[in-house]
Amino acid sequence: MVESSMVKVLDTFRVLPPPPGSVPTVSLPLTYYDMPWLSCHNVQRLFFYEFPHPSLHFMETTLPMLKRSLSLTLQHFFPYAAHIMCPRSPDKPFIRYTEGDFVTFTVAESEEDFNHVVADYPRDVELLHPFVPQLPSEEVTEEGIRVLPILAFRVTVFPNSGICIGSTYCHAIGDGKSFMHFMRSWTSVCRSGATDGDLILENSLPMINKDVIKDPAGLELAYLKNYWHWVSSRGENSAPTKDIPVDKVRATFAFDQARIERLKQLVTTGDTEQSHISTFVVTCAFIWVSLIKSKVTPANNLSNNDDDDNKFYYFMFPSDCRNRLEFPVPSTYFGNCLKPCIVNVKKSELIGEDGIVLAAKAIGRTIKEAKRSGLEWAENPGSAIIERAITGRLTTIAGSPKLGVYDTDFGW
Known part of the structure; x- marks a missing residue:
C-alpha cells in the first residue's frame, strides 16, 4: 500500500466479538464456491461520508460507538474475525475461529482536500491508496499451515470535512452480498446506539452453515485440485501480488436517469427478442463498447487486420446464485455463492454502428441463461475464464447495484 506524508496514523485497535466466550471455537469448511477466491486479490472498498467536525470530536464521540457497534456485529459475523487455515496438500483449506481472534481497526488523519478525494474528475490512480487498510501479515505454523487474516478496517478523518471508512477482506470468506449484509448490520447497530446487537440484528442474522451448499456433481474435488495446482505454481508461502500502475488516472462516470x-x-x-434490458444491462453495454473503442486509434487501427475484427471479445460479470440452484440457499447465507457469466461478441460488431445494442442484447441473454442453467457452468472450473483472460480481450466488472453499497448509512 502507498503511504502518504499527508496521512498520519493516530491509533490502532483490535476489535473482538463481545463478551469473552460468546463465540465458541469453531471450524468451517470452504466450499467449491469459496476456494477459487483464494488465488484472487483481496477486496478493497472505501466508504466516504461528509463529517464537518474536527478530529477531536470524532475521537471522543464517534469513534467509541464505531468500535462498540463493530464489536457487537462481529458477535454474529464472527468469521470476519477468524483466519483461513491452509494446510499442506492434500488437505483442504478451512476457516478457523478461536476466542481472542480480532479485526484490525486503524484510525488515521489526512490533510488531503476531501472534495478533491471524492471528486468525479480524473485524479492520480494512487490518490486513494493511503486510505485502504492492509491486512496483517500471514503466518505459518510449525505444522506448515498458512494462516491468513481475513478483514481489516481503516478510518481516516479529514478534519472538518469528511470521513473515509476503508475495508480490505479476503474474498474466500464471502462474496459482496455477505460483506454488505455485515456492513448494513454494523451501520444499523451504530445508528441505534444500542449496547446489545441482538436487539437490532435478530431479524437479519447471517446463516453461517456451509452444509447448505450441496455438491451433486462432485465439483469440490476439481476445485481443490485447481487450488493445489495454483499453490504449487506459486509456492506455498507466496501471496497474490498486484503492480500499481504509475501512469494511470481514476475517474467516476455518473449516469443520470435520462441517459x-x-x-x-x-x-x-x-426488439423482437423481448430481451432482458435493465439499467445494469445498458450501463454494462455502454462501458464495454466504450472501453474497446477507446483502444482503437487511427495509428493502431491501420495495423489491425480483419483477423482482429473477427475475434471474440469477452465481458464477464458475477451472478448471485442464492435461490437459483437445484438446492435451496437462503438470501442470508454467509459465504460465496457467485456464478461467473461470460458474454462473447465479435469486435467488429461491438465497434460497429449498433455495438451498444448488440452488446446489451448479448448481456441480457446471458443473464436469462444464468437463471436457468444451475451448476452447468462449473463442469470445467475456471478453464473458461482462464482461456479468455490470456487473450487480453476480457473485460470484467465486480459488484452489483443490488448490493446497495450507497445505502451504507452510519447515521451521519
Missing part, C-alpha cells in the same frame, strides 16, 4: 432511459430506448426499439 439510462435513452439507452434503454435505443436497445429496445424494434
